[in-house]
Amino acid sequence: xxxxxxxxxxxDAIRDLVRDGDTVAIEGFTQLICFAAAxxxxxxxxxxxxxCRLTPDLVYDQMIAAGVCKKLVFSYAGNPGVGSLQAxxxxxxxxxxxxxxxxxxSHFGMVGxxxxxxARLPFYxxxxxxxxxxxxxxxxxxxxxxxYGDEKIYVVPPLNPDVAILHAQxxxxxxxxxxxxxxxxxxxxxxxxERVIIVVEELVDERxxxxxxxxxxxxxxxxxxxxxxxxxxxxxxxxxxYDRDNAFYVEWDTISREATSLNAWLDEWVYGVQxxxxxxxxxxxxxxxxxxxxxxAAPINYGEYK
Amino acid sequence: xxxxxxxLMISAAARELRGARVAFVGVGLPNIVCNLAQRSHAPHxxxxxxxxxxGARPARLPLSIGDPTIVTGAASVMGMPDLFQYYLQRGLIDxxxxxxxxxxxxxxxxxxxxxxxxxxxxxxxxxGGAAEIAVLCGRILVITRLNKRAFPxxxxxxxxxxxLEGGDARKNLKVRGRGPEAVITDLCILRFADDTxxxxxxxxxxxxxxxxxxxxxxxxxxxxxxxxxxxPPSDEELRLIRDELDPKGLxxx
Numbered sequence: 001x002x003x004x005x006x007x008x009x010x011x012d013a014i015r016d017l018v019r020d021g022d023t024v025a026i027e028g029f030t031q032l033i034c035f036a037a038a039x040x041x042x043x044x045x046x047x048x049x050x051x052c053r054l055t056p057d058l059v060y061d062q063m064i065a066a067g068v069c070k071k072l073v074f075s076y077a078g079n080p081g082v083g084s085l086q087a088x089x090x091x092x093x094x095x096x097x098x099x100x101x102x103x104x105x106s107h108f109g110m111v112g113x114x115x116x117x118x119a120r121l122p123f124y125x126x127x128x129x130x131x132x133x134x135x136x137x138x139x140x141x142x143x144x145x146x147x148y149g150d151e152k153i154y155v156v157p158p159l160n161p162d163v164a165i166l167h168a169q170x171x172x173x174x175x176x177x178x179x180x181x182x183x184x185x186x187x188x189x190x191x192x193x194e195r196v197i198i199v200v201e202e203l204v205d206e207r208x209x210x211x212x213x214x215x216x217x218x219x220x221x222x223x224x225x226x227x228x229x230x231x232x233x234x235x236x237x238x239x240x241x242y243d244r245d246n247a248f249y250v251e252w253d254t255i256s257r258e259a260t261s262l263n264a265w266l267d268e269w270v271y272g273v274q275x276x277x278x279x280x281x282x283x284x285x286x287x288x289x290x291x292x293x294x295x296x297a298a299p300i301n302y303g304e305y306k
Numbered sequence: 307x308x309x310x311x312x313x314l315m316i317s318a319a320a321r322e323l324r325g326a327r328v329a330f331v332g333v334g335l336p337n338i339v340c341n342l343a344q345r346s347h348a349p350h351x352x353x354x355x356x357x358x359x360x361g362a363r364p365a366r367l368p369l370s371i372g373d374p375t376i377v378t379g380a381a382s383v384m385g386m387p388d389l390f391q392y393y394l395q396r397g398l399i400d401x402x403x404x405x406x407x408x409x410x411x412x413x414x415x416x417x418x419x420x421x422x423x424x425x426x427x428x429x430x431x432x433x434g435g436a437a438e439i440a441v442l443c444g445r446i447l448v449i450t451r452l453n454k455r456a457f458p459x460x461x462x463x464x465x466x467x468x469x470l471e472g473g474d475a476r477k478n479l480k481v482r483g484r485g486p487e488a489v490i491t492d493l494c495i496l497r498f499a500d501d502t503x504x505x506x507x508x509x510x511x512x513x514x515x516x517x518x519x520x521x522x523x524x525x526x527x528x529x530x531x532x533x534x535x536x537x538p539p540s541d542e543e544l545r546l547i548r549d550e551l552d553p554k555g556l557x558x559x
Contacts, residue, residue: 029357029386030372054386055434078431080333081370085431092429104418106433107356108390115387127395128438130479131467137423151480181377182357183385239374246369295378 006226007173007203010276013225014040017195022162023050023073025193026059029184030080031239033059034167034199036232036276042066043270052161054110054185058235058252061085062270064100065262071101073159075110082249086256096259104138109156114185116158117192123155130154164193166218167233169241171198172206175223178215181239190218199227201241211302229276231287242290309539311492312451312558313547314511316342317539319403319449319490326401328352330394330439331362333371335449336403338547338557341367345546352381354399356435358389367551390435394442397482402443404436406450408461411505411525412475413468413486413498415440415448416461423463433465440466441481452491452522459525469503476503494519495536499528509534 008016018024018041026034038059041049045068051060052073057080063069065087077088091100105113112124125144135141135154143152166186171177177198179186190196198218203226209216235245235252256262273279280287316335320343323329331340331353341364344351353362357372361381368376377383393399407430408416417436421427440446446468450456468486469476476485485503489496495509506528507519512535520527539547552558 030370031374074432076432076434077429078333078434080372081368089429093426104432106437107386107435108394108438111386111390126390126438127442127482130441130481131464131470131476132433132437132440133418133423133464134433134437137418137463181374181383182359182372183383184358185386187385188387237374239377243374244369249369292374 006175006220006223008225008227010036010040010199010227010229013197013227014044017197017224018046018163020046021048023052024163024165025052025161025189026165027053027184027186027189028167028233028236029054029182030244031182031237032167032179032186032233033057033236034165034232035059035234035236036229037165037197037199038063039270039276039279041068042266052159054107055080056085056088058085058249061087061252061256062266064088064091065097065256065259066266066270067097069100071103073103075105075107079249079253081246082253086253087262090259103140104134105141105156106134109141110159111185111188112156113159114188114192116156117160118188121158123157125153125155128154159192161189161193163195163197164189165197165199166190167199167238169200169238170202170204170208171200171226172204172209172220173226174206174220175218175226176206176209176216176220177218177223178209178212179217180215183217187217190222196223197225197227198223199229199232201230201232201238203228231280232276234283234287237290240292242287243292245290307541307544309544310559311511313539313544314536315449315451315490315492316547316558317543318495318536319447320346320543322447322488322490323348323351323401326351328354328399328401330354330356330399330402330443331371332402332404332436332439333434334405335557336405337368337371338551339449340403341551342543342546345550346543354389354393356386356389358384358386360384360389360393390438394438397442399442400444402439402446402483404439404446404448404466406448406456408456408458409448409450409468409489410457410461411459412470412472412503413448413489413505414461414464414470415466415468416463418463418465420462436466440468441479441483443483445484446486448486448489450489450491452493452519454522454524457523469498472503473501493522504528506530507533509536511536512538
């Protein structure tokens with residue numbers, strides 16, 4: 001694929017790279033959660049997805065409610081700073097709109113799974129789960145004997161999604177991607193996955209990337225598509241670009257209490273718009289109010305070596 | 307200055323961090339507690355957030371444990387693999403501060419399910435980083451409001467282990483962390499007996515009776531012989547909570 005062919009629309013990227021039955025990871029810890037991609041997946045009525053994320057957050061709550069999710073692989077399913085995820089709870093407690101299969105870990109377990117997936121290792125050891133009931137709830141968390149001593153250690157299996165969808169502040173047309181602020185498991189999820197879709201606030205010239213290579217988390221080498229979608233992570237945030245829309249996170253608790261109000265919200269804000277750009281227009285000036293003031297880093301000198 | 311039970315709970319919890327150097331900040335109430343400690347008696351307290359931040363200096367109370375304010379001005383921001391492996395698993399964190407949907411007589415914490423795992427009555431969020439924080443931090447502090455539902459004799463599911471069945475059960479696990487040290491509630495402070503590791507009330511908040519505490523605990527709770535009265539919040543602590551950290555009173559009213 002030549003590099004310019006990687007830049008595409010969200011509609012085409014999701015149509016071409018996400019298939020029914022796929023294992024999909026839309027990662028990003030609290031920040032850079034790609035709601036734009038999730039909404040497009042809902043609009044295209046993808047089905048039977050296994051969704052992986054440390055924190056399912058509102059993004060998977062919406063996808064569960066929309067019926068695209070068959071199974072969830074996760075470690076913390078709450079509305080961060082607010083409370084419960086209501087659609088997730090309805091699916092688990094009542095099987096509505098459809099039963100939801102769970103594969104549950106702790107954060108460290110999920111982190112270890114992505115590392116093993118990224119490095120193509122058969123398992124990953126973590127000093128955790130001792131005394132916890134989690135290994136009983138999830139038999140894929142296993143204990144092995146250390147080959148070098150007496151101790152036993154828990155291990156988790158690799159996670160290799162079919163597709164990772166990762167939001168970032170900026171990338172070039174080849175998919176060389178720079179992220180700052182919380183980087184979560186974005187890098188590991190990218191290297192672990194078969195296909196990678198990068199969604200950015202800004203498409204930049206390759207020279208911008210090469211001027212600051214320490215900030216490049218994901219190389220274009222493993223990227224299949226680059227989509228430009230400003231405010232694509234709203235209502236989560238993008239460090240330096242916009243703050244979390246906390247009012248919406250709080251409001252979601254009310255919206256999602258009943259399936260009817262949640263579905264009405266999906267009708268209006270997901271099915272009722274054609275694209276992220278339309279969603280952003282519909283929010284109007286409210287989104288601009290989320291832009292932070294500046295806190296600039298001092299420039300550093302990489303040096304010129306000729 | 308008059309104060310609410312929640313303000314008292316938060317201030318008392320912040321004081322438990324005296325002497326701590328590095329604290330792992332859990333979701334919910336621990337967040338305001340650790341930020342209050344940093345702004346009052348412990349300006350050099352290093353706050354660690356599982357999101358991947360060491361040495362946070364939040365300019366506002368973080369709305370969640372991944373708020374952008376924990377990044378700006380921090381000593382170090384990293385991916386979660388580094389945080390969990392090199393800071394937590396490496397053993398650099400003195401204190402883990404956790405919340406709890408349920409905590410039992412032996413300090414075991416449940417944040418996973420009420421009822422049966424496969425068919426839960428209430429599905430809670432799950433572990434997050436708590437399962438590993440509970441075994442890898444030097445000691446654990448817990449903050450949660452006292453009521454019968456939150457304090458059953460035994461939890462339905464151990465997400466994060468305390469002293470398991472009590473006695474030497476935790477010691478036999480051979481984990482780094484010593485386990486839960488104190489549970490700070492809106493009515494009292496509880497600690498753990500040295501031998502049985504059963505939770506006992508060591509301090510009653512002003513104007514709270516033993517009966518009130520017992521009514522809100524799911525087992526016949528013991529009271530320490532030298533039962534203390536919790537020191538009320540200072541004017542400075544109240545000012546920090548009300549003016550700086552929680553002006554809307556989300557946690558503290």
